[in-house]
Amino acid sequence: MYFILSLNCSKFVLKLNLKEMKLAKSKSLLIAILVWLPFLAFSQDCSNFCVWPGDGNNNGVANHFDVLQLGVASNSTGPFRVDWDVDWDAKEAEDWTESFVTNNANFKHADANGDGFIDINDIYPIGDNFGSTNALFTGTPEGNNITGPDLTATLNQTTYTDGQLVTIKVSLGSQESPVSDLIGLAFSLEIDTQYVQQVIEPVTWEFGLIGPESDLYLFDKWEPGISDAIHFAFARNNGIPINGYGDILTVQLVIDDNLSLRYSEPQPYEINIKDVLGIDALETDLLITSQGDEATLLVTTAVNELTDEQISIRPNPFNNTIKIYNKENLIIENITVHDVYGRVVYDRYKPENEPDLSSLITGVYYLSIQTDQGIYSTKIVKSK
């Protein structure tokens, strides 16, 4: 009996075992078996039956595509489950009355937090368990990669250089080809991270087309060092689809401020949208196409070194904060502090005028301030 169960739902077996042991102690093993008999039959197909929090479409992975199920099942109710934990393992749960078209998954799978209601609280376990898989996972791509103008990512310039801010606009549909009946959309934006120093978070959703924030499930996931892409999804939470065209998202990032040290030739910089899935309320794949953009990363041959007459730092030595005296009102883009071992100990894009360096330990540091007119570098000393 235990063997059959353990094939599918080990956590359930553990709970069952413990409960039965207690009952056996009180010499009521027979009663225990009778009590649990319906659940034994019930849980034998646990791999399909159990809910894995965040895997709304029950395909064995929690990711941004599961946000689409929240849109389809938004505000639905059903039996709550006993185990409200949202950690990534199998939770036994009673079926709800409705099922998704996708994978024929029961609506209960979208109830990530197990409270018997589909709402915004079910989006957080998707992020927490993002990328986690179980035995159902096959690796089958969930989105499409069809080239076309429906979903476009556009760069704000054709050239960039060291430390420059890049603004990427993502827009959906066009006047000639608006979207229709869209209830949710999931996609990934590849940002070619080898040239990127920082992604400015949070990203900015635009609400002209997709509706006010109060009508939406919004999801983005960026895992620095793990993925070359930022994963996005939105879904309507009131069942009312959107129609039309417009901007949906702005992402800003900063090009590596050591670009010219790392490369001697201009580099192509590409952004792409991949794995797009847009659905209507019936979960029909709307076959949304996508296209990216490209620019050139210019490397600077000579960095213009700014003088103490243009920028200065006081006090030096300092205790907690330093003040930047920007005598020519240059545009300060970035401030970086390295320790004597060359490690970055402070890095701020568009820093405040009095950077707080109180977290640094006493010692000597090298500070560089990047402006629109060149770089100012100086040695600074943190005193006690």
Ligand SMILES: [Ca+2]
């Ligand atoms: Ca899934």
Ligand SMILES: [Ca+2]
């Ligand atoms: Ca819920």
